[in-house]
Amino acid sequence: MNYTLNQLQIFLKVVQTETVTKAAEELHLSQPAVSIQLKNFQNQFDLPLTEIVGRKLYITDFGKEIAEAAEQILQQVYAINHKTLAFKGQLSGRLKISVVSTGKYVLPYFLSSFMKTHPGIELVMDVTNKLKVIDSLENNEVDFALVSILPDHLNVEKIDLIRNKLFLVGNTEKKFQKSPYTKELFDELPLIFREKGSGTRQAMERFFNRNNIIIQKKMELTSNEAVKQAILAGLGYSVMPLIGIRNELQNNELQIINVKGLPINTTWSLIWLKGKKHSPVASSFLQYIKKEKATIAATTFHWYEQY
Structure with a gap:
C-alpha cells in the first residue's frame, strides 16, 4: 500500500458526492485529475471500491468501509496539524x-x-x-x-x-418611468419567484400580502443566480436582493423599476x-x-x- 493523503481526500469526497464531477468542483481540481487519482488509489486494492452501472457511480460495501477509515485518518491528520499550531501559539x-x-x-x-x-x-x-x-x-x-x-x-x-435591500428588477429591453409605479404594475408583469422556504421568497410574499397584490403569472426557480439569468433572458421580472446584481446594474444589463413600497429592507x-x-x-x-x-x-x- 502506497496511497497518499491527497488520494484519501479525493476518494472520500467522491464517496460523499457520489460523482467525480462534483468531487472535482468541491476540491477545485479538474475532473481528469480526480479520475486519475481515484484510479491510482483503487488500483492498490484487490477488491473494487466503486462500480459504474449505466452512467452512475456506486460505492461498493468494501469502498464504504475504506471511506470510513479514510475519514478517521484525515481527522487525525487535522488534529495533528491543529495541535502543532497550538503549540506554536497560533489559533487553529x-x-x-x-x-x-x-x-x-x-x-x-x-x-x-x-x-x-x-x-x-x-x-x-x-x-x-x-x-x-x-x-x-x-x-x-x-x-x-x-x-x-x-x-x-x-x-x-x-x-x-449590513442591510439587505430588495428591488423589483428587470432587464433593459423595456423602458420604465423614473417616477414610482403603483402596485397595479404587478398585474402586467410575469414574475419569477424563488422556491418555497427561501428568505427572498418570504420577503417577496410578505410584501405582496401586505399590499393585497395577487399574482397571476409566475415562474419558480431554485437560486438567485437562476432568477437573475432568467431575467436577463427576458423571461420575467422579480424582486431581488441588491447585493447580487451590482455588476449587472453597472453594465446596464439589469434595471431597478421604481415601485411604491420598495425596496423591502431586511x-x-x-x-x-x-x-x-x-x-x-x-x-x-x-x-x-x-x-x-x-x-x-x-x-x-x-x-x-x-x-
Missing part, C-alpha cells in the same frame, strides 16, 4: 458556517482579513437554501449561520452586519443558537466581527447607498 481549528445562497456575496468580505490573520484555521462554509441553513443550525452542526430573515422557531443570538445577520458554547476559533471570530463589522461594511458596501 475549524470554523463552520452555513450561508443562504445570496449570502455568498456578503460573508466572504467579513471573513477575509480574519482568515489571513489566522492561517491555521480551516474554514468550512456551506452555501445552500434557507431550510438547510436553519436545519444545520438547529442540529448544532455549525458555529454560525448567515440569514436575512430570522427563524421564528429558534432561540438565537445575532450580530447584524438585515443580513450572523446568528447562533442561544447558549451555545463557542470553540476558541468561533469565539475569536465573534470578537473580530464585533470590532470590525462597521469598518468592513463602510469600505466594502458603500456602493449600496447609490440605490
Whole structure:
C-alpha cells in the first residue's frame, strides 16, 4: 500500500458526492485529475471500491468501509496539524458556517482579513437554501449561520452586519418611468419567484400580502443566480436582493423599476443558537466581527447607498 493523503481526500469526497464531477468542483481540481487519482488509489486494492452501472457511480460495501477509515485518518491528520499550531501559539481549528445562497456575496468580505490573520484555521462554509441553513443550525452542526430573515422557531443570538435591500428588477429591453409605479404594475408583469422556504421568497410574499397584490403569472426557480439569468433572458421580472446584481446594474444589463413600497429592507445577520458554547476559533471570530463589522461594511458596501 502506497496511497497518499491527497488520494484519501479525493476518494472520500467522491464517496460523499457520489460523482467525480462534483468531487472535482468541491476540491477545485479538474475532473481528469480526480479520475486519475481515484484510479491510482483503487488500483492498490484487490477488491473494487466503486462500480459504474449505466452512467452512475456506486460505492461498493468494501469502498464504504475504506471511506470510513479514510475519514478517521484525515481527522487525525487535522488534529495533528491543529495541535502543532497550538503549540506554536497560533489559533487553529475549524470554523463552520452555513450561508443562504445570496449570502455568498456578503460573508466572504467579513471573513477575509480574519482568515489571513489566522492561517491555521480551516474554514468550512456551506452555501445552500434557507431550510438547510436553519436545519444545520438547529442540529448544532455549525458555529454560525448567515440569514436575512430570522427563524421564528429558534432561540438565537445575532450580530447584524449590513442591510439587505430588495428591488423589483428587470432587464433593459423595456423602458420604465423614473417616477414610482403603483402596485397595479404587478398585474402586467410575469414574475419569477424563488422556491418555497427561501428568505427572498418570504420577503417577496410578505410584501405582496401586505399590499393585497395577487399574482397571476409566475415562474419558480431554485437560486438567485437562476432568477437573475432568467431575467436577463427576458423571461420575467422579480424582486431581488441588491447585493447580487451590482455588476449587472453597472453594465446596464439589469434595471431597478421604481415601485411604491420598495425596496423591502431586511438585515443580513450572523446568528447562533442561544447558549451555545463557542470553540476558541468561533469565539475569536465573534470578537473580530464585533470590532470590525462597521469598518468592513463602510469600505466594502458603500456602493449600496447609490440605490
